Amino acid sequence: MKRPRSARRALPADYLQPLVTALADPATLAGVRATELEAVAFQLALYFGVRRDPETAGALGGIYERLVAERPSEDRLALVEQVVGAVRSGATSVLALLPVLQREQDAGVARAAALAFATLLPAEGGDALSGPRALRALLDHAEPDGVRAGLVGALLALGDRRARPLLDGAWRALTPAAAAALLALPRTWASRLEAEWLLDWMEDAQPATFAAIAGSLARLASAGNGRVMELERELPASADGDAVTILGEWTVRELGETLAPRWRDLARRANAPDAMRDVFAAWGVAG
Numbered sequence: 001m002k003r004p005r006s007a008r009r010a011l012p013a014d015y016l017q018p019l020v021t022a023l024a025d026p027a028t029l030a031g032v033r034a035t036e037l038e039a040v041a042f043q044l045a046l047y048f049g050v051r052r053d054p055e056t057a058g059a060l061g062g063i064y065e066r067l068v069a070e071r072p073s074e075d076r077l078a079l080v081e082q083v084v085g086a087v088r089s090g091a092t093s094v095l096a097l098l099p100v101l102q103r104e105q106d107a108g109v110a111r112a113a114a115l116a117f118a119t120l121l122p123a124e125g126g127d128a129l130s131g132p133r134a135l136r137a138l139l140d141h142a143e144p145d146g147v148r149a150g151l152v153g154a155l156l157a158l159g160d161r162r163a164r165p166l167l168d169g170a171w172r173a174l175t176p177a178a179a180a181a182l183l184a185l186p187r188t189w190a191s192r193l194e195a196e197w198l199l200d201w202m203e204d205a206q207p208a209t210f211a212a213i214a215g216s217l218a219r220l221a222s223a224g225n226g227r228v229m230e231l232e233r234e235l236p237a238s239a240d241g242d243a244v245t246i247l248g249e250w251t252v253r254e255l256g257e258t259l260a261p262r263w264r265d266l267a268r269r270a271n272a273p274d275a276m277r278d279v280f281a282a283w284g285v286a287g
Helices: 017-022 026-031 034-051 054-070 073-089 107-120 130-139 145-158 161-167 176-184 192-204 207-220 252-269 273-282
Strands: 227-233 244-251
Touching: 017 034, 017 054, 026 054, 034 054, 034 073, 054 073, 073 107, 107 130, 107 145, 107 176, 130 145, 130 161, 145 161, 145 176, 145 192, 161 192, 161 227, 176 207, 192 207, 192 227, 192 252, 207 273, 227 252, 244 252, 252 273
Parallel strands: none
Antiparallel strands: 227 244
């Protein structure tokens, strides 16, 4: 018969320290079976989120690097979802997501972790945008292209106009590979923030990336089932979920007509008529 939860002894604060110490040995790290990596990473992430010490960070980093090398992105995305659930329940802090934001290679996995980090990081000094600002700071130091793409993708996925200053010029922090990964990310809805940001980028883009950005802007028009929204999120989010206020909503054609003067001016200056033609067609406006 199981004892009631209240009767169980609480784990000591350093319950994973023997594992952390053991993983400092490369042979021990290499000996962890591939099928056990997610479980070990999950426990270490929760432990690091509470303790926040360099030794645990190193052990977790080594395990996560093996995860990236040996397990599919679907498994790592599932791990991120598990960790986010633990953060929401109060079992650990949002810092448990940091290894993903330092070592991930897949932009979609990094975006999921970054979006959770941005929405769950506690406000500092009453600043509701503490989470998004932390993402922008991480962008300046991130190394993997997937992480850079995921960080920018998360800021865009917020759809919150208050994040617009944080995104200004963020494309300049992307390598060509990171830019390609960002532009290939799927969306589940369409935001005015992203439409205007892509247009800003196109106006500053080199010819080599102009067509790819235009293609992403054209695809954005179909992401929201004909609707484009502007949101304000509850930041930081509550444990119960993300409260969202819809500040504005437009049809694709309505927003297209609003942005069309800038598109037409860009079409005159850019030497990419086919790319702009696709944008006009997608947004239902005349070129």
